[in-house]
């Protein structure tokens with residue numbers, strides 16, 4: 001199976017409460033360490049699990065290509081992903097201010113047309129914009145089926161995926177014939193969430209994503225990393241949405257500490273009047 | 276007819292509560308609006324939706340839309356938008372809305388404003404506001420296309436209530452599937468069962484963290500009963516199997532904004548806070564006085580939860 005994984009570099013998702021606002025009213029993430037958006041790391045982990053035998057992960061049994069839209073600095077993230085196990089990487093040279101989700105989806109369509117993967121995997125949303133849109137738009141532009149919010153994927157033949165979609169309070173089971181677009185949530189990296197045809201059903205993966213061994217990082221320096229121009233992939237650079245200024249939400253002031261349960265109940269009754 | 280098309284979300288032949296938030300959005304932006312009910316029991320649901328002041332309610336029922344498969348739903352919605360000349364399509368940002376709206380946007384060549392929590396009109400221009408950066412920023416955006424697709428955050432658009440009157444109900448035609456629908460087979464849907472109020476709608480939510488361990492239910496349920504609350508959980512509690520996965524509150528779980536949120540043994544990671552900081556009153560019970568959850572709590576109690584929660588249940592009964 002050949003899988004394309006779309007990834008995005010974001011400011012450290014665990015410290016987004018430290019963002020500031022610039023004088024121009026834009027979000028300023030200076031000082032936060034750039035990282036891959038966590039759901040994209042999960043998408044890569046999913047792709048690797050689908051293209052290997054979990055009991056012998058050294059042998060690659062498929063191809064995983066990671067692709068990002070970003071400046072030169074984003075190549076560091078791609079290199080790390082090559083170290084983790086991706087076979088090739090592509091960087092489409094573009095910065096966030098010239099992109100919207102729709103243009104990213106159209107650019108990805110350009111890549112898919114060239115690469116012809118069987119499957120495109122994405123995080124269901126990225127940690128900064130949290131728009132949750134690129135996978136669905138890409139599926140429409142490709143005329144492919146989509147399975148969003150995937151928490152579990154099983155395949156016995158690499159042609160059909162059985163996907164468990166986690167929707168509000170329910171799990172929808174769908175069978176999707178490839179090629180398709182699938183977006184993943186965090187549950188996809190649990191020990192039994194991905195069952196490929198190559199891995200014995202008894203195998204348990206470690207919980208979470210794998211980390212690159214130092215040797216692998218060194219070896220990954222030789223793996224191909226190509227650059228492409230956005231204009232070659234999506235000739236029309238018109239944006240459909242334009243982000244204006246941002247503001248910081250009103251800070252919730254820390255309230256009071258109560259000394260005991262009795263005081264808590266009294267305050268909830270007489271002051272907050274919620275019980 | 277310009278105006279807004281609201282897409283109802285149906286379940287068991289009725290509108291889910293999410294539908295009423297999308298209607299609230301349509302009423303707020305003004306102008307005329309219509310409601311589309313698509314799926315099994317649409318005709319019935321349409322009757323209930325006729326009392327909200329819509330110019331009309333369109334019902335589409337067909338064996339092809341028996342189960343929700345976006346590749347079958349989206350083409351019909353797109354055709355109704357085009358034929359009706361609507362300039363705005365609104366849906367609530369539930370899993371249903373978030374799955375459907377972007378595909379619809381691409382189909383219609385329309386811009387999409389996801390998960391908005393406010394809308395304003397400024398000199399004829401409509402601006403949408405949405406939480407970004409795990410709720411640490413509010414970003415304003417504008418859509419540049421003639422048709423605008425919007426999903427609204429349920430907790431920020433209080434459910435519209437029926438205003439009386441009877442909108443005409445029309446039967447809409449199923450417009451056929453996307454070609455990609457032949458690659459999708461709907462197998463089944465499993466619905467998490469709970470006798471408690473739904474997390475998204477509850478007036479009170481009691482949430483527990485991983486520190487509750489195997490006693491999650493035993494400790495929290497009496498408190499939830501005493502408060503008539505829905506039960507939520509941190510991801511760590513869900514991951515460890517102490518709480519059912521559908522109870523997860525936060526960035527990857529449900530977004531809640533009840534009148535009262537009680538966080539029991541939850542540290543307050545930013546991904547958890549992103550899903551509950553819109554709550555009116557927040558109470559935290561945690562034995563660590565420096566737990567980040569206290570920074571956003573109105574009332575903090577530093578105590579061992581295994582002592583505090585049973586006491587709280589007693590005290591609530593005593594003071595009632």
Ligand SMILES: Cc1cc2nc3c(=O)[nH]c(=O)nc-3n(C[C@H](O)[C@H](O)[C@H](O)COP(=O)(O)OP(=O)(O)OC[C@H]3O[C@@H](n4cnc5c(N)ncnc54)[C@H](O)[C@@H]3O)c2cc1C
Nearest residue numbers: 484485486509510511525526527528540542544547562580
């Ligand atoms: C991409 C991503 C998405 C995520 N999405 C979510 C999400 O949607 N929702 C979510 O909740 N998390 C999410 N997380 C996880 C989040 O970062 C935290 O790991 C998680 O919320 C922690 O859960 P917790 O508070 O139960 O556990 P911990 O952080 O371990 O906290 C336990 C707390 O319990 C207290 N405690 C322990 N024993 C007692 C006792 N006897 N009495 C009183 N207090 C006690 C401790 O002081 C501590 O504060 C996400 C993480 C990532 C990376």
